[in-house]
Amino acid sequence: MKNYILISFLALTMLAFSQKSMAQGCVAIRQFSGLGNAVGQGNILNQGELNVSMSYRYFKSYKHFRGSHEEQDRVENGTEVINYQHGLDINISYAFSERLYGIVSLPLQYNERSSLYEHNRTDRHTTYSKGFGDMRIGAGYWLLSGGKAKKGNTAIGLGIKFPTGDYAATSTFYKGEDETPTEMTVDQSIQLGDGGTGLIVDFQGLWNIGGTSFLYYDGFYMFNPKNTNGTSTNRSRPNEAIMSVPDQFAVRTGVFRAFEKVHGLGVSLGGRVEGIPVRDAIGGSDGFRRPGYIISVEPGVSYMRGNVTGTLNVPIALHRNRTQSVTDIENSTPEKEVHGDAAFADYLINFTLAWRIPKKAPAIFKSL
Template identity: 80%
Template sequence: MKKITKLLFILSAFYLVPCQSFSQGCVAIRQFSGLGNAVGQGNMLNKGELNISGSYRYFKSFRHFRGTEEEHNRLTDHTEVINKQHGLDINLSYAFSERMYGIVSMPLQYNERSSLYEHGRTERHTSYSKGLGDMRIGAGYWLLSGEKAKRGNTAIGLGIKFPTGDYAATSTFYNQGAEGLELEKTVDQSIQLGDGGTGLIVDFQGLWNMSSTLFWYYDGFYMFNPKETNGTPTNRSRPNEAIMSVPDQFALRTGVFKSFEKIHGLGASLGGRIEGIPVHDVIGGSEGFRRPGYVISVEPGVSYMLGNITGTLNVPVALFRNRTQSVTDIENSTPDNVVHGDAAFADYLINFTVALRIPKKEKEVFNSL
């Protein structure tokens, strides 16, 4: 049981970044949109103990896809959109009991978006956004306890995503209109700090012992965003794409983790993940502008645990990218002209996490004589 608990603590940092976010680029899933095992860290703690973690994520998206086909000409013509996104997620988790846990998660972001088409199509310029993202709070419950959890465990959780991030962030755009003015306008949906909706997160995670040093892990989430649009202008020409949509999001990860007995505290993982934005929301409407799609990646990782501190690095590498046809694409299509928007994706993500477990101080008991 102690070995499972230790491995759960090491693996916790691998689960902190299920996505976001997001798919990697213009498919605008927010980073750290799911609570993942950031929630589940409570299981690695005794009742009343805390876990504090910080998780940094970076990617550069520049490869354009329309459906599953890459548009190689965007690179050769130097017309590609380049998104660079930095995110820091700060998590505080608490164990209410052996099986019940909770977490508060606060994301911070800094984003850059370089393009031609947003700046008059003659010069490349960059727009920016930075600040607090959409905060999340959640709780969960491990299904097994005691002897039943010796070989592994699975947890289910619920969370709420609050619209604390600016969903109408602005930046300077150049060469606007016939007079080539500089105007302050809302930035692209892919680098907005929030989506403007209150979301419900359903999540699960688990770890099972396959051999003395090999474990199977899995986790995933779906975020329901009932709100249809958020009122933020997209600066796009088509009337049905004038306002930003508030889309659902999802992610699923699974793989194996191996601990190394000869190097105490060292572990490595290899798995796969899928994350993205659906075409249609499960609850509420799906109108407004969105770039639906998903990316499938292979995800290697390494971790090291020293005392109560665990550091992890995982680098998902994209294998398959698909910018699916949106609701507005379908609405704007005719038998003679099928509309299918594109999106830029990254080749890989960099996720680095440091987690600190704070043990509960034992109360000293003095027996009176």
């Protein structure tokens, strides 16, 4: 039983942290927009225990897609847009009971964007953004308890994303033949926030399928009812002049296996779909956005020693699609279809360290 509990904790920890690693690029899927490391923790932590984690991620996006067609000439001609993103997510989760957990999550970001078209279209320059992202708080509840959860469990969660990240960050652009320095708002893909208050609906589950193997599944949808955020895009088309505040989604499933002979070691392999819809489920969808989705295969490895767990996940893109946006449709004519492009990453690296803090027993019990 003790081994089963440890293996389950390892599997749930991997599930929790890998959910947050979001593939990204010019399609502005926000950093760690799920509820965070509370997912997978409430079923294992005892009442009153804490889990503190720090998750680092990195990606480089540079391959351009219009629909699902890759425009390989962009890289060959040196006209591609290159985004680099470094993110650090700080999470604190707390178990109110065996089944109820809460989470507070604060992301920090450092972004670079290198391009020609945003400057004088001849020389490549880089813009930057850094600082806090959009903070999230949430809670979740496991549907089964006690012996009913012996083989597995499913949790549902609700959260709120607050617009704490700068959604009008600026950097220096170089315009004209004389490369005049001009302070302007950076591209939507490297803004630190989206300016909207979002509602996050979350689910996740883990079931033993034999021995030390588990089936996992999880996902979320973030509703962003706000229409636009008032931030200039610096684009020429009137209906694309202001940034949109888009919804976001992700769904994952796969298999996790722990190695009994190497105590604390586990691996996983699964698939994931994530993206930004063309239209929001609630509220307007005006302004500029780059909708699209990514289908990835996601290998991972984790190692638990005592109360500390390290997890590495590397989602690798299999299919990328920059879908036609609302403004693309509005700007299209019978003679000419408008369909914007977006740059995507080939893979994403996400590494997490988590520290489980057991509840201390009263001194009177320690002496017994």
